[in-house]
Amino acid sequence: MSSSRITIPARRGKAAYLDRGQQVRVINTHGQQVIDTWAFNRDDLSECMSMEHLRTALGRIAVHGGDALVTNRRRPILQLVEDTSPGVHDTLLAACDRYRYELLGWTDYHDNCTDNLAAALGELGLAAPKPPSPWNLFMNIPVQPDGRLSFEPPVSQPGDYVLLQAEMDCVIAFSACPQDMVPINGVACTPTEAHFEIV
Template sequence: MGELIEIPARGGKAVRVKKGQALKMINTHGHQVVDTWAFNAEDLTEFMSMEHLRAMLGTIFPKQGDSLYTNQRRPILVMEEDTSPGIHDTLMASCDVHRYRLLGCTEYHENCTDNLAASMKELGLVAPETPAPLNMWMNIPVADGGATSWEAPVSKAGDHVLLRAQMDCIVAMSACPQDIIPVNAGNPVEAHFEVLD
């Protein structure tokens, strides 16, 4: 087993994952969304892409057994296990200072976009852009006609996903700081992960 590492509440972490290794991401308390990115370790301009993933899978909900694709339409991760009900989001951009300003914040609010940059910086890297993330456990129902809403996660404490690397990659994760709308049940907390051989 690998070392259990905390993704701090409202913060981010990035980790190198070699081809064949797996990253086990744990929703420790059950209601925390984790914005997730993956970059080709040899070329950061190739990254997990939600628009390409949706086109390749033909669905907005990746599930256990699915490959997760890059902007070059290559598999970068495979979702080998998912113990949650499988409600994850591929539609919404990561939160940023602009989002919180629109929600009424007049001072700085932690956000997933900045968490991506900070977590990559810890590894001495700079992401070439902020791709749309795979929002693990985020519950964005889509109604008939296409209307979306922001709801609390349906996952439970200890649910996990296991992502198997299909190439050497950098996986970055942000324990989403959103506390204004209900996507984290109004209470952002820490999550955990470990890298497994």
């Protein structure tokens, strides 16, 4: 089975086409990097992987091996085939954007996943009608007993990966999250590159 490794540069995004039945391995190369992940119906970008619809379909906030990830039209778009990490990924939070960093006290422009998605799709000559909430691979956001969310470092290790299978012809997009003000990319708050392989 041949594959090609593609770099998701630190603080940047990357997108690619997947045919139905193709698989993509998303690799946490250095172990502590959150990778925001989106998928869109190739023929109609208004149909996209939806965390709101996914939580309804699964009846939980965690995705397990064998689960289908569904679109805003409640159709499978990806399937989680394999996960070598501890399985801690986030389905709750929106992608970071300029406004998130402004609220954290950043006054100049800050790289962000929302803009990274637009740039990654733009490299393919595409534009999403409205940026959906991503599946935040390797992001560790525990829900506390009182309902509060905690922003914690990933529990993944270098080389951990998830293997996804396309359930329709789609466009998949990733952002190596540039968050460096809270420790979601490790206690060093240093975003790093990640990789994916289409297999």
